[in-house]
Amino acid sequence: MLTYTTYSEAGGVGKTTVGAALLEAHAAHGLDVLAIDMDQQNGSLTYLLDIDAPRDDSQADNIVRHLIDRPKGSVEDLVFETEHGFDLLPSHNMLENLEDLLNRAQRMADDLGEGDEFDPYDRLRQVLMDAGIPQEYDVIVIDPPATAGPHLYNAVSATRSLVIPVEPTGKGMQSVIGLEELVDGLEERLEAEIGVLSAVPNGVGRTTDQERYLEEVRERGYPAPVALRERSSLFEGCWDQQCTPAHYVETHRSRTRDHEMETLEKIDQLAGRIEEVGGL
Amino acid sequence: MKKGSGSDPFAEPEPESEPEPDTNENEGGNEGETDSETEETHRDEPEERDAETSSNARSDEDEDTETESAELETTFDETASTDESTATAAGQQSSERETAVESERNSSETETDAQTESRSRNTIVDEPPQAGAADGGVPWVYVRDNVKQDREMVQFYLRDYVVDAEDEFVDAVSDELGTDVSKTDVREAAYEAAMYNVEDVVERLEAWGFESRD
Numbered sequence: 265m266l267t268y269t270t271y272s273e274a275g276g277v278g279k280t281t282v283g284a285a286l287l288e289a290h291a292a293h294g295l296d297v298l299a300i301d302m303d304q305q306n307g308s309l310t311y312l313l314d315i316d317a318p319r320d321d322s323q324a325d326n327i328v329r330h331l332i333d334r335p336k337g338s339v340e341d342l343v344f345e346t347e348h349g350f351d352l353l354p355s356h357n358m359l360e361n362l363e364d365l366l367n368r369a370q371r372m373a374d375d376l377g378e379g380d381e382f383d384p385y386d387r388l389r390q391v392l393m394d395a396g397i398p399q400e401y402d403v404i405v406i407d408p409p410a411t412a413g414p415h416l417y418n419a420v421s422a423t424r425s426l427v428i429p430v431e432p433t434g435k436g437m438q439s440v441i442g443l444e445e446l447v448d449g450l451e452e453r454l455e456a457e458i459g460v461l462s463a464v465p466n467g468v469g470r471t472t473d474q475e476r477y478l479e480e481v482r483e484r485g486y487p488a489p490v491a492l493r494e495r496s497s498l499f500e501g502c503w504d505q506q507c508t509p510a511h512y513v514e515t516h517r518s519r520t521r522d523h524e525m526e527t528l529e530k531i532d533q534l535a536g537r538i539e540e541v542g543g544l
Numbered sequence: 545m546k547k548g549s550g551s552d553p554f555a556e557p558e559p560e561s562e563p564e565p566d567t568n569e570n571e572g573g574n575e576g577e578t579d580s581e582t583e584e585t586h587r588d589e590p591e592e593r594d595a596e597t598s599s600n601a602r603s604d605e606d607e608d609t610e611t612e613s614a615e616l617e618t619t620f621d622e623t624a625s626t627d628e629s630t631a632t633a634a635g636q637q638s639s640e641r642e643t644a645v646e647s648e649r650n651s652s653e654t655e656t657d658a659q660t661e662s663r664s665r666n667t668i669v670d671e672p673p674q675a676g677a678a679d680g681g682v683p684w685v686y687v688r689d690n691v692k693q694d695r696e697m698v699q700f701y702l703r704d705y706v707v708d709a710e711d712e713f714v715d716a717v718s719d720e721l722g723t724d725v726s727k728t729d730v731r732e733a734a735y736e737a738a739m740y741n742v743e744d745v746v747e748r749l750e751a752w753g754f755e756s757r758d
Contacts, residue, residue, distance in 0.1 A: 267553055389553050398554040424550030447545040459550035485547045485686050541682060542549050 266290075266542035267404045267423040268461055271416065272430065273439035278466055279429050280309050281499045282492070282531070283407050284348075285509040286427070289535030291349030292510075295402040295544070298343065299352045300327070300388075300422075302408040302415045304359035307503070309407045313346050314506035317354035326356035331387040331418070332369035339395035348508050351401075363414050384414060386454065389422035402544065412446055420450055425459045427538060432465040432477040432491070440484065461538045465491040489537040490530040498524050545689075548682040669739040691728045700731075 270283040280303070290297045301309040310317060318324040325336035343351050358365070366384040373382035383390075388406075392398060406419040420426065428443065430436045440463070447458050463486040465477040474491040481488040502512045509531070513524050672684065688694065714730045738745050 265552070265554065393554055422553055424553045426550075444545050451545065456553070457546055457551040459546040459548045461549060482686075485689070487547060487682060487686065 265398060265402060265404070266295075266425075266539060266544050267398075267406075268425040268427050268538070268542070269406045269408060269416075269419040269423045270427050270429065271408060271419075271443070272410060272428055273442050278492075278495075278499050279410065280307070280312055280407055281502055281509065282429050282464060282466060283405060283427075284309060284312055284502070285528070285531040286535050286538070287350045287403075287405055288348045288508045288510050289532045290403045290405075290539065292532070293535065293539065295539070296400065297350035297403040297405070298397065298401045299346075299350060300404065300406045300419075301352065301355040302327075302359065302388075302406055302419050303355055304357065304362070304415070305409060308355045310352065310354040312503060312506060313348070313352060313508070315344050315346065315352055315354050317344060317356070319355060320357045322358060324356075326358055327353060327388075327391075328356055328358035328362060328365060330391045331362070332365045333373075333382075334369075339391060339397060348511060359415065366414055385417040385450075386421045388418035392422060403539075417450060417453075420447070420458060421454050421456065424456055425461050425542065427462050427464065428460060428486075429464045429466045430477075430481060432468045432473065436465075437480060440481075440486075460486050461541045462486070462534060463488045464534065467494045467496075468492065469494055487537070487541055490534050492527055492530060493523070495524065495527050498527065547687050668742075669736055685729075691726050695728070695732070 270279050270286075272279045283299075287297055287299050299309060303309065310319065318326075325342060327339075327342060329335050330339060330342075339353075343353050346352050366387065370379065370382055370384050373379045392404070398404070404423065406423055408416040408419040426443075426447075428440065430440055451458050463481045463484075465474065465481060465488065468474040468477055468491045474493065478488050478491045498509055498512065501516060502509055505512055505516050507515070510528055513520070513528060517524070684694075710727060713734075714725065714727050717730050717733075718724050
């Protein structure tokens with residue numbers, strides 16, 4: 265089974281768009297794929313995929329209710345089928361208050377003498393296990409917000425592996441170093457080994473730069489099979505039309521653009537490589 | 545932080561032992577069959593002295609794995625909450641078991657082949673424990689965080705003329721390899737290489753004045 269969290273500290277590097285393209289590629293490889301949207305912002309995977317989930321109805325069952333042990337139904341019933349061949353557990357506005365809610369649930373568990381069993385950073389993994397989700401899928405990908413916090417910690421704990429889109433600049437490389445520190449702390453806290461399946465330099469300008477950034481990322485020891493060139497037209501098109509990159513090229517482009525096809529091929533390659541490193 | 549895949553989040557309850565799903569799914573008669581096959585192949589090898597001890601050790605290990613796998617399966621069954629999902633899980637398991645048996649047979653064959661080959665080449669040093677470039681794994685040099693990781697410090701006593709030659713040796717290796725490599729890596733590689741070349745080592749010792757008794 266392959267599980268990973270897409271994470272980058274720096275915003276605006278197309279983390280969610282690259283994530284959606286990878287999900288689509290895994291599904292196209294014939295794998296059963298589940299995406300879990302842990303990002304409370306409106307511009308999240310759930311929006312990109314145009315999933316009509318009741319995100320602001322606090323009475324409706326949602327992932328947060330499960331995380332704080334107050335579910336209203338089964339996890340399976342929360343899962344939507346997307347039109348791109350993979351499933352999505354959508355985001356919900358309650359994720360905005362996740363930290364408070366988890367703290368409250370922790371206090372409640374403490375009062376009931378069950379505090380030792382409740383780990384606010386390990387809830388998502390517990391919920392998925394208890395619902396038998398890992399047995400249903402080959403691939404589980406979690407998209408957390410780009411800030412450190414309980415969303416990210418739960419995502420990392422449930423996947424233990426990361427795919428990190430990196431902004432190919434000094435600042436982006438700096439954020440990789442920041443991530444290493446954060447992960448070291450998490451490993452200790454969760455007593456788990458966390459791995460990087462791939463770093464993805466994304467938004468690279470010239471070809472010579474691509475090679476340089478790939479080199480730099482590889483020198484730090486991360487697997488980095490491809491660098492993606494700057495594709496703002498394609499990526500923004502996806503958000504305008506609310507769909508995945510491959511779907512956008514197929515449905516919303518009147519003619520094939522070679523450079524966009526090249527990007528899609530690279531993402532397909534990357535997905536294959538991640539499957540390999542992840543042991544599928 | 546590790547480069548490559550992290551630990552399996554859904555492997556319970558011992559994350560350190562990294563249970564292999566193939567072995568875990570496999571149980572009962574099939575396993576016995578596969579094992580006896582493997583052991584027979586092992587006994588063909590010219591190491592009669594150790595055959596008995598090592599086969600005992602091996603079956604102990606197998607027992608451990610089996611207990612572990614039984615525990616694991618119980619955990620998974622308990623987590624399947626509805627009848628429906630239990631049924632699905634069971635279905636999946638049995639089909640996986642079939643594949644597992646097959647793939648284990650394959651892997652034990654390959655393993656034996658590899659062992660035979662390495663034994664005919666060299667009986668002293670094992671294959672490196674980490675996945676390497678050759679078997680499609682992420683090579684150790686990419687996975688480790690620093691050059692000392694996984695390495696024990698061993699004291700070497702070297703004469704000056706060898707110490708003086710080390711830098712040049714490292715440079716020569718780097719040139720040939722096409723990339724910079726640390727002295728620590730070169731030292732281990734050189735030592736390992738020597739283990740494949742006992743004659744060269746003997747020659748050197750003889751040059752230093754060691755003589756055989758007969």
